[in-house]
Amino acid sequence: MLCLGIEGTAHTVGVGIVDENCNILSNLTDMYEPLEGGIHPREAANHHADVLIHLVKKSLKSAGKRFEDVDLVAFSQGPGLGPCLRTVATGARALAISLEKPIMGVNHCIAHLEIGRKTTGCEDPVLLYLSGGNTQVIAFTEKRYRVLGETLDIGIGNMLDKFGREVGLSFPSGPAIEGLAEKGDKLLQLPYSVKGMDVSFSGILTAALNLHKKGEGLEDVCASLQETSFAMVTEVTERAMAHLEKNEVLLGGGVACNKRLGEMVDRMAKDRGASKFVPDPSLCVDNGAMIAWTGFLEYESGIRMTIDDTHINQRFRTDDVDVTWR
Numbered sequence: 612m613l614c615l616g617i618e619g620t621a622h623t624v625g626v627g628i629v630d631e632n633c634n635i636l637s638n639l640t641d642m643y644e645p646l647e648g649g650i651h652p653r654e655a656a657n658h659h660a661d662v663l664i665h666l667v668k669k670s671l672k673s674a675g676k677r678f679e680d681v682d683l684v685a686f687s688q689g690p691g692l693g694p695c696l697r698t699v700a701t702g703a704r705a706l707a708i709s710l711e712k713p714i715m716g717v718n719h720c721i722a723h724l725e726i727g728r729k730t731t732g733c734e735d736p737v738l739l740y741l742s743g744g745n746t747q748v749i750a751f752t753e754k755r756y757r758v759l760g761e762t763l764d765i766g767i768g769n770m771l772d773k774f775g776r777e778v779g780l781s782f783p784s785g786p787a788i789e790g791l792a793e794k795g796d797k798l799l800q801l802p803y804s805v806k807g808m809d810v811s812f813s814g815i816l817t818a819a820l821n822l823h824k825k826g827e828g829l830e831d832v833c834a835s836l837q838e839t840s841f842a843m844v845t846e847v848t849e850r851a852m853a854h855l856e857k858n859e860v861l862l863g864g865g866v867a868c869n870k871r872l873g874e875m876v877d878r879m880a881k882d883r884g885a886s887k888f889v890p891d892p893s894l895c896v897d898n899g900a901m902i903a904w905t906g907f908l909e910y911e912s913g914i915r916m917t918i919d920d921t922h923i924n925q926r927f928r929t930d931d932v933d934v935t936w937r
Contacts, residue, residue, distance in 0.1 A: 614683040616903025619699030620691025620719045621743060622650050624659040626670040627899030633729045636674035638900040641666055649772060656694035663702045681710060685906020688716030689927030696923040704918055715906035716921050720745060720929040721756055723863035725908060726901035731888035733859045739848045742864030743768035748851045749929055756929050760808030760847040767840055768866050770812040777820055788833045789869050795834025799827060803839055810843045841872045849879050858885040867895045912936035
């Protein structure tokens, strides 16, 4: 059985094709890059509309498959930017109708967890999910993925991108900040905003920008920004692991590609006698393969959707989904 998955929650549109064993036959992406500033939702959606058909055809060619070989179409139903979600949902509906194949809407956050769980071999992890618009600590209990902690304002990736934009770095800014941080040799004091199991990044963003404006070196500010914000999310992740008595931690989302974050979480896990898992970088960032695999899991568990069920949900909560496949 082949599932074609379409991702398009924010700046990246992706098309992936997987089989019933999660063999990834193709996984192609195309990212909208604004000329200036951050993501403009309508412009990103226009980008997705321009490239989606070509990306689907290219993905099928890369997999050595034809349209008629597709058995199931899946798409990112939310959460995300409304114009982007509507564009990929429209494309997925059109494809499913034309092929006369079933369609499945997928929760984007859960897709990160499921592709990581399958490809890394972990069984029941606590997921530290860090991306542009999302920052959550997630774990499975009582037939749902529960959010044990999350950001109270902006996602950690958005925080890094906003900082980068203000200091003149390219978008997305995470890789550039990581490179500068490696050259920093001074830890500057920044707000450490952990509130129970939740975190907040707006204060640390403002404070870091103020330090830079006052003349602190960009390398030191970047290093301090990473150390402080990563320590915050590592702390709440460890607390979740202790509370649920889990011995696996899985990283997901684009920020999970950061080497320093991986080192900090790895140290925490080893101190607890636990194991850390990280998918391949191509599966940490937004991609179609994770949508395809999660759509397959949903379909195989008995979930069915009609076209009328495929409306998008910009605020699609991780804990709104009945996890029928576990």
